[in-house]
Amino acid sequence: MSVLVVVLVGVLFAVAAYLMMRRSIVKLIFGLLLLGTSANLFIFVAARLVPGRPPIVAPGQSTLEPPFADPLGQALILTAIVISFGVLAFAMVLVKKTYQAIGDDDLDALDPVSREEEG
């Protein structure tokens, strides 16, 4: 399983990078979303995949019996998901406002250099 997930992480990173290098602002945002997901999955896999053993102490016990899924990696990812959600929400609203202002979703339309070239 873990090798397959590793391949998935690679694919997600590649797609994220490709989307981020597009001229469309919307694709840039989509790439950003995927980049966050890939990074989270990367950390998750790096902390080892332990199927079916969540880090929750059973009633009556005082500590976890190994093997258990790494709680530290999960805590990091949980924070990362929430923060990337906040950043994305802001970015999406910003894109909408930018589109309203310049009437284009082409990043180059924002660029003062190419604007001068155009006109």
Added chain:
Amino acid sequence: MLGPLWRSGLPDGGMLAVLGVGFLLSVLAPFVVRAAGPKGFAWLAAYPAGVFAWGLAAPSEVTAFPWAAGVEVALRLDGLSRLFVLLVSGLGALILVYASGYFKPRPNLGRFAGAFIGFMASMLGLVLADDAILLFVFWELTSVTSYLLIGFDHESPSARASAQQAFLVTAAGGLAMLAGFVVLHSETGTFRFSEMGFVVPEALMGAPALLLIVAGCATKSAQFPFHFWLPNAMAAPTPVSAFLHSATMVKAGVYLLARLKPTMESVTLWSPLLMGLGAATALVALALLAYHHDAKKLLAYTTMGALGALVFLLGQPDRYALQAFVALVTAHALYKGALFLTAGSLDKATGTRDVFAWSGLGRAMPWTAFGGALAAGSALGLVGTLGFIGKEYALKVGGAPAGWIVTAAFALGAGLVASRVGILPFVGGRREAKAIEVPWAMWLGPVVLGVAGIGLALSVGLWGAGLFDEVGASLRGRPVDWTWKPFFGFDRVFAASLLLAGLGFWLGWRIRPLGSTPPTMGLDRSWHRAVAALPGWAAKATSWLAPVGSVTGAAAGGRLRDGLAGLFSVVTVVVATGLASSGPIRFAVPFVWPGVFEAMLVVLAGATAVAVVFAPRRVSAICMLGIVGTGVALIFLTHGAPDLALTQLLAELLVIVIAVLVFYRLPKFRSLSSGWVRVRDATIALGFGTVMALLLLAVQSSPPQADVAAGLAARSVPEAYGRNVVNTILVDFRALDTLGEATVLVVAAIGVLALMRLRMEDAA
């Protein structure tokens, strides 16, 4: 030790109640003022009036409650804090009454009232705090509320700029001060002022701590060269100028220096630093005075001069210097508050703040004239006023002529402006025929303050030994027995005092401003230039990414995607080099055939992700992204991370909803890039993805580091009382990180809200 100075053991939550009620009221105040109009301010004055009564009656004490992360809510009422509590609450009450007459009904007045009461509570907290960190919190709260109050007239660009300037200068100083507290802690081992003892002169960190703390005090108390924000802060409505920027907030720095005097005066740098700073401030203030005819600016510069003189006095070990300090802090708050209010009333009555335009108003405005003249008498330092007592002691300080010069500079400036604002507008020929007396709410303050300045001086023998000696005990760190009397006999000092008063009045009467454009000493201008240059610097810093992008063969020009292409390439190369140089990678991951369900999950997520690239429409792309996110959530779920799965699903769902709402109206995807650019980007992206996957494989092949996780798992139940270890990490072991996370979310939410409400002008 300071222990026996107060009667402890009284179960009294008085200080907590004072602060609690204050902050609660700052939330309620907007509703009061919205319901009652400007009259509401007079109702709100009940709070500071009550605090004033409490401050007169409450016993000196220290109370402490544990708070978070080793910081205590430690509050202390002693002589010094009592004096400031009385000044803040007494002036606060009178100025709130004044505000009820000053303001016309206008929008946002409720918000103003909330910030004003919030400031008052923060200021009371600042002087009552016995814990340095707690003091810092209140200190920054006064900066924040001051920002809101200076920028109250938020449609004026200059008010906004002034508010921002005052905030940035004082908040930056506050941060330096916080660092100073930490350094001081390394010497004294405590954040409690009452337990600090004193820093030994040979202490290594004494001077750095002092410099950092003085930086904070100097920005807050407008010491040269950080004074430039204070005159600009006069953009605030007059009640704010009178309260914050003459009597209370600007004294916070002076207060902290006085508070730390017993602890830090043993540091060798103390005297030279404070005396130098104070002297420079007093002299610069006097020089800048000569260029202005706006009443509030003039008053601001005399405030600066007084603050300089106070810091100068604190730098001296002399007993008379301390007596002068105590008397002048009190006298200055009373007369400067009164003069500001008088200036505000004259502004209302005549429509101008030009001191040279006011003349002959005494008949029309008898009460204002009465209050203004009494306050001016105290500022001039005439016999029988508190100002006289302060000046007398300042001149009695033995030794260097520097003291005489600083006292003279301060006294001349104070006298000059006091005459101009408190006396001369009411005499001479009348120019403004329409001016009439302001409502009682507006002359009450100056009259009460003016009378207090004289009544307190004449009766100082009765109460000085009580209140002022208690303040002296705070400054000295041990009980004092000082003599307080209103008059000291006809000696050389008296002659000098009289001469200064006469000269000050004469200057105010005769001198005209030197020019209309004052030399700002370049500081204000440099500040604005630096602020204006910031976006340029940011753009330059970003454009440094462009050369990285141009390595990949793209045309330079600072485009985001070129920078990203460069970034991804660099990461790919660096990671690949790292992997290659660490020897042959042993992919020691045991290959287990995945279950059908898991394999389907991974293939589905991967294939959908690739399909996003080729999606023709945004809605289909968004749906595909949703599938990828859900797939990842399912991987979390099947691998022991139910919390992650839940959060991921929720976040994914919200992102998709927002994405559909936001992107619905945008045009169809177009093919914007040329073919070979796409090939280039695909190559970079594939290389990046491959290297990341290889890195992950290499990580998996190395032995696991399970001890941190095991330690957290072992501590979860006994220490954090939680069975979900992820949860205990988030809300207990790493709770501050989670606080940071929540802060990011709030900031993002504010940003989204601000953007949504922004009406875009058509940029094209």
